Amino acid sequence: MSKIEPQPGILDIQPYVGGKSHIDGVENIVKLSSNENPFGPSPAAQEAVKRSVHQLHRYPSTDHASLRQAIAEVHGLEARRIICGVGSDEILHLLCQAYAGPGDEVIHTEHGFAIYRIGALAAGATPVEVPERERVTCVDEILEACGPKTRLVFIANPNNPTGTMIGMAEIERLAAGLPDRALLVLDGAYAEYVEGYDGGAALVETRDNVVMTRTFSKLYGLGGLRIGWGYAPQEIIDVLNRIRGPFNLSQTALDAAEAAIRDTAYVEKCRVENARMRAWLSEALAEHGVPSDTSMANFVLARMGSAEEAEACDAYLQSEGLIVRRVAGYKLPNALRITVGDEPSCRRVAHAIGQFKAGARCP
Ligand SMILES: *Cc1c(COP(=O)(O)O)cnc(C)c1O
Numbered sequence: 618m619s620k621i622e623p624q625p626g627i628l629d630i631q632p633y634v635g636g637k638s639h640i641d642g643v644e645n646i647v648k649l650s651s652n653e654n655p656f657g658p659s660p661a662a663q664e665a666v667k668r669s670v671h672q673l674h675r676y677p678s679t680d681h682a683s684l685r686q687a688i689a690e691v692h693g694l695e696a697r698r699i700i701c702g703v704g705s706d707e708i709l710h711l712l713c714q715a716y717a718g719p720g721d722e723v724i725h726t727e728h729g730f731a732i733y734r735i736g737a738l739a740a741g742a743t744p745v746e747v748p749e750r751e752r753v754t755c756v757d758e759i760l761e762a763c764g765p766k767t768r769l770v771f772i773a774n775p776n777n778p779t780g781t782m783i784g785m786a787e788i789e790r791l792a793a794g795l796p797d798r799a800l801l802v803l804d805g806a807y808a809e810y811v812e813g814y815d816g817g818a819a820l821v822e823t824r825d826n827v828v829m830t831r832t833f834s835k836l837y838g839l840g841g842l843r844i845g846w847g848y849a850p851q852e853i854i855d856v857l858n859r860i861r862g863p864f865n866l867s868q869t870a871l872d873a874a875e876a877a878i879r880d881t882a883y884v885e886k887c888r889v890e891n892a893r894m895r896a897w898l899s900e901a902l903a904e905h906g907v908p909s910d911t912s913m914a915n916f917v918l919a920r921m922g923s924a925e926e927a928e929a930c931d932a933y934l935q936s937e938g939l940i941v942r943r944v945a946g947y948k949l950p951n952a953l954r955i956t957v958g959d960e961p962s963c964r965r966v967a968h969a970i971g972q973f974k975a976g977a978r979c980p
Pocket of ligand 1: 703704705706707730773776777804806831832833834835840843844845
């Protein structure tokens with residue numbers, strides 16, 4: 618037996634499994650399993666990527682000044698309180714690494730995003746799961762679970778995979794009620810989909826215990842390039858920058874993100890189209906007897922009658938070339954998370970679920 622062992626907690630991590638992207642023997646598939654923008658990135662971002670090939674021998678910017686400035690201008694924020702990471706996943710990991718360790722507790726909700734638990738365990742801290750109420754984040758439950766060991770509280774708003782969100786007054790109550798040493802992390806991966814919602818940016822500016830994270834992977838259609846960012850009190854940004862890799866983001870990624878965030882017309886077009894097809898899809902599912910909560914994001918959580926039915930429906934959809942996401946690992950064994958695709962994809966998936974409900978099974 619080797620004496621070489623990883624740090625405590627590491628072997629408790631179940632490796633993250635991404636959404637499936639192919640089915641053996643099936644062509645012309647539609648991937649609705651990873652909450653990607655069906656229209657891809659803005660043409661301006663694509664142009665920026667092409668231009669960047671001429672500079673690939675150069676090291677990228679280490680301070681991300683140009684991208685931070687663009688984010689600050691578009692969102693009306695202070696550039697010096699922004700940090701950019703390799704997806705928002707990196708920011709979530711940096712927060713765990715910097716603020717939680719052995720003996721500390723990291724709170725996440727029942728159907729919360731998998732990375733919160735992984736990041737906590739990777740830092741040697743103890744993840745604490747808190748119940749939701751009917752698939753909605755519950756501030757009272759979180760406050761009840763808080764104690765002197767609590768260092769981080771993660772909530773995604775809107776949440777993945779439920780699609781539900783809570784109002785700003787509830788978030789403010791949560792931030793105000795946390796113990797002194799605890800930091801609230803508002804994961805805004807889907808904030809852009811909610812019209813008029815700032816993801817909690819204004820709250821970050823008025824409190825010293827709130828951080829917001831955002832991503833270019835969802836509405837901006839740049840999941841393949843890995844870019845996210847965080848907004849936090851200055852002291853926290855300074856802490857995270859001490860452990861961030863100096864060249865964490867490629868210049869290609871930085872340039873693409875800057876072009877994407879400045880193309881506000883494209884963002885607006887994608888948001889409007891998502892809202893239209895999301896309403897259509899949940900309505901179509903309801904007509905087939907499949908309920909879902911009102912989603913504020915770019916996916917719908919379809920609730921089947923049982924775990925068996927969810928599994929059989931998933932198998933049938935795959936036989937029809939449609940990939941959705943099973944979410945049993947998120948304690949939702951009865952449900953299927955379906956990304957809002959373009960109109961033909963939404964029609965295909967709704968039609969196939971209708972056929973399944975009418976008795977069709979995979980061959
Ligand atoms: C997709 C997602 C993220 C972000 O992922 P990155 O690609 O690393 O930016 C973060 N939180 C939630 C809840 C997500 O669904």
